Amino acid sequence: xxxxxxxxxxxxxxxxxxxxxxxxxxxxxxxxxxxxxxxxxxxxxxxxxxxxxxxxxxxxxxxxxxxxxxxxxxxxxxxxxxxxxxxxxxxxxxxxxxxxxxxxxxxxxxxxxxxxxxxxxxxxxxxxxxxxxxxxxxxxxxxxxxxxxxxxxxxxxxxxxxxxxxxxxxxxxxxxxxxxxxxxxxxxxxxxxxxxxxxxxxxxxxxxxxxxxxxxxxxxxxxxxxxxxxxxxxxxxxxxxxxxxxxxxxxxxxxxxxxxxxxxxxxxxxxxxxxxxxxxxxxxxxxxxxxxxxxxxxxxxxxxxxxxxxxxxxxxxxxxxxxxxxxxxxxxxxxxxxxxxxxxxxxxxxxxxxxxxxxxxxxxxxxxxxxxxxxxxxxxxxxxxxxxxxxxxxxxxxxxxxxxxxxxxxxxxxxxxxxxxxxxxxxxxxxxxxxxxxxxxxxxxxxxxxxxxxxxxxxxxxxxxxxxxxxxxxxxxxxxxxxxxxxxxxx
RNA sequence: GGCCCCAUCGUCUAGUGGUUAGGACACCGCCCUUUCACGGCGGUAACACGAGUUCGAUCCUCGUUGGGGUCACCA
Numbered sequence: 265x266x267x268x269x270x271x272x273x274x275x276x277x278x279x280x281x282x283x284x285x286x287x288x289x290x291x292x293x294x295x296x297x298x299x300x301x302x303x304x305x306x307x308x309x310x311x312x313x314x315x316x317x318x319x320x321x322x323x324x325x326x327x328x329x330x331x332x333x334x335x336x337x338x339x340x341x342x343x344x345x346x347x348x349x350x351x352x353x354x355x356x357x358x359x360x361x362x363x364x365x366x367x368x369x370x371x372x373x374x375x376x377x378x379x380x381x382x383x384x385x386x387x388x389x390x391x392x393x394x395x396x397x398x399x400x401x402x403x404x405x406x407x408x409x410x411x412x413x414x415x416x417x418x419x420x421x422x423x424x425x426x427x428x429x430x431x432x433x434x435x436x437x438x439x440x441x442x443x444x445x446x447x448x449x450x451x452x453x454x455x456x457x458x459x460x461x462x463x464x465x466x467x468x469x470x471x472x473x474x475x476x477x478x479x480x481x482x483x484x485x486x487x488x489x490x491x492x493x494x495x496x497x498x499x500x501x502x503x504x505x506x507x508x509x510x511x512x513x514x515x516x517x518x519x520x521x522x523x524x525x526x527x528x529x530x531x532x533x534x535x536x537x538x539x540x541x542x543x544x545x546x547x548x549x550x551x552x553x554x555x556x557x558x559x560x561x562x563x564x565x566x567x568x569x570x571x572x573x574x575x576x577x578x579x580x581x582x583x584x585x586x587x588x589x590x591x592x593x594x595x596x597x598x599x600x601x602x603x604x605x606x607x608x609x610x611x612x613x614x615x616x617x618x619x620x621x622x623x624x625x626x627x628x629x630x631x632x633x634x635x636x637x638x639x640x641x642x643x644x645x646x647x648x649x650x651x652x653x654x655x656x657x658x659x660x661x662x663x664x665x666x667x668x669x670x671x672x673x674x675x676x677x678x679x680x681x682x683x684x685x686x687x688x689x690x691x692x693x694x695x696x697x698x699x700x701x702x703x704x705x706x707x708x709x710x711x712x713x714x715x716x717x718x719x720x721x722x723x724x725x726x727x728x729x730x731x732x733x734x735x736x737x738x739x740x741x742x743x744x745x746x747x748x749x750x751x752x753x754x755x
Numbered sequence: 756g757g758c759c760c761c762a763u764c765g766u767c768u769a770g771u772g773g774u775u776a777g778g779a780c781a782c783c784g785c786c787c788u789u790u791c792a793c794g795g796c797g798g799u800a801a802c803a804c805g806a807g808u809u810c811g812a813u814c815c816u817c818g819u820u821g822g823g824g825u826c827a828c829c830a
Contacts, residue, residue, distance in 0.1 A: 274830090275830090276829075276830045278829085278830075308830065310829090310830080311828095311829055311830065313829085314829065314830080372828090376827095376828070379827085379828085380827095383827090387756085390756055390757090391756090391757085392756075392757040392758075392826070393756095393757090393826060393827095394757095394826070418828050420828095436759095436760070436761090439759070439760080440759090441758070441759070442758080445757070445758050445759095445826090446758095446826095447826085449827090450827080450828050452828085453828040454828060455828075457828085459827090459828070459829080459830085460829075460830050463830095464830095479824095480759095480760070480761090480823090480824065481823095481824055481825070481830095482824095482825090482830090483759060483760065483824075483825080484758070484759055484760090484824070484825040484826070485825075485826090505760090507760090507761080507823095508823075508824075510822095510823080512766095514822060514823070515822090515823070515824095516823075516824075545767070545768085545779095546767075547767095549767085549768060549769070550769095551769065551778090552768080552769035552770070552777055552778055553769080553777080553778045553779080554778090555767090555768095555778080555779060555780095572768080573760080573761065574760095574761055574762065574768095574823095575760095575761075575822085575823065575824090576766090576767060576768090577766060577767075578766095578767095579766050579767055579780065579781085581766080581780055581781055582766075582767065582779075582780040582781080583780090584780090585779090585780055585781085586779095586780085588792095588793090592793080631792090632793095633792055633793045633794090634791070634792045634793080635792095696789095697789090700789095706789090707789055708789050708790080709789095710789085711789035711790075712789070712790065714789090715789075715790060716790095721790090721791090722790060722791080723790055723791035723792080724790065724791065725790095725791080725792085726788095726789075726790085726791095727789060727790080728789090
């Protein structure tokens with residue numbers, strides 16, 4: 265019989281959730297949901313010095329945004345709490361003391377300064393850096409002396425000096441390390457907090473975690489964990505290390521690369537559907553062609569076996585493409601609702617708020633297939649909202665046209681548009697396309713100045729649809745303004 | 756540097772002891788077209804190298820090279 269699947273995402277609250285960590289959380293979640301297991305959120309706040317205020321909230325915000333709901337965690341509780349490691353200090357202390365009593369660990373009184381000097385020297389002598397085990401065999405008298413001197417010790421694990429320690433990773437297979445290459449690492453710090461090594465072993469066991477999914481950068485410390493499980497007499501969980509997300513230079517993705525929190529992607533206007541789909545595809549694939557998948561499809565198809573073992577560069581261009589695909593798949597109402605906050609934030613301040621939702625809804629179809637991120641929608645649509653257009657009058661003049669001919673063309677267009685009783689795409693097309701012919705110019709030579717006159721831009725949605733949304737009054741006013749600009753230009 | 760991991764187009768990837776080595780992004784053409792997009796069609800582009808095993812290796816083994824990770828009282 266196999267134990268029920270219980271996986272945890274165990275972030276350290278040191279800032280905003282990075283995509284690499286979020287990906288691990290996604291794999292945890294996908295695996296739990298696929299197997300009907302339990303997904304647990306545990307906060308590893310054992311480094312008082314690195315703790316960042318609000319980080320836990322950010323992490324939860326990021327998870328929720330992607331729809332990664334947890335079954336047990338700090339806010340929802342569960343049978344294995346508390347879910348903050350800072351609230352489980354006694355457990356770690358007891359565990360550490362137990363190993364000391366068993367002879368698997370010992371108190372170390374070495375000062376940070378001594379350790380620092382030791383390391384420096386080891387590096388200078390080209391020796392592999394590592395604790396020299398000075399305190400491993402302290403006599404009771406020496407220990408007593410250190411204690412009475414008031415030195416707060418750390419607890420170090422007594423790593424066997426011979427033999428090997430290995431484990432079977434579900435992705436990487438068997439990985440074996442020589443014990444002689446592992447130093448006596450710290451389990452419990454002098455402030456009474458555990459290190460990651462101790463805390464994760466104690467908690468994963470206490471919380472009955474069945475599978476540990478984490479970044480590949482943890483592989484080299486896994487033997488320490490195995491050694492601890494053995495010392496405690498616990499059965500280690502299954503390990504699944506996944507390859508890292510790399511920056512463009514192929515090194516581990518970090519702030520140096522502008523790395524970015526998942527929340528920044530949200531604020532840039534990437535849809536959660538996109539991020540979910542895209543991130544799942546970094547290091548995992550279904551087959552040789554399926555790329556666009558819903559959350560549900562991902563849950564159904566996810567499997568550890570199809571995870572790769574090579575690090576992957578985060579391909580931003582492809583992300584943009586995929587986001588465009590998802591934006592295009594939205595209904596107009598949905599797109600409108602999602603765009604609203606971005607418009608509110610990104611449109612010039614002098615535009616009246618709140619925005620007219622119905623008007624926004626009319627504009628959306630015109631940019632839906634053009635927007636790659638929600639955050640670029642204000643720029644794409646600003647001329648629908650602003651009164652004043654500022655553009656270089658020279659942009660009004662199309663190919664093989666002059667200021668004079670353009671001026672004349674616009675004047676005629678204005679005259680013809682004025683009497684229109686209905687003002688929509690069809691009517692405009694029926695009026696303007698023949699007009700170009702009548703004037704003896706190409707369609708583009710008429711449409712292009714109109715486009716610029718009406719929008720102030722040279723790249724816009726289709727002219728007639730745009731004019732329809734803008735409305736007759738505003739279009740005429742803008743055409744007349746363009747005429748005035750041209751007059752000024754030629755005078 | 757020690758230890759560990761990895762290696763298919765520029766990028767993300769599929770793949771098999773015998774394939775024209777497949778897909779996607781990007782890129783380049785062409786088409787559509789009032790601009791920009793979208794869309795359609797087509798194209799350039801990869802098995803790091805060297806041995807070995809084998810009738811035959813991209814695929815299996817070893818080595819080389821390259822890249823990455825890790826060596827804290829951080830996770």
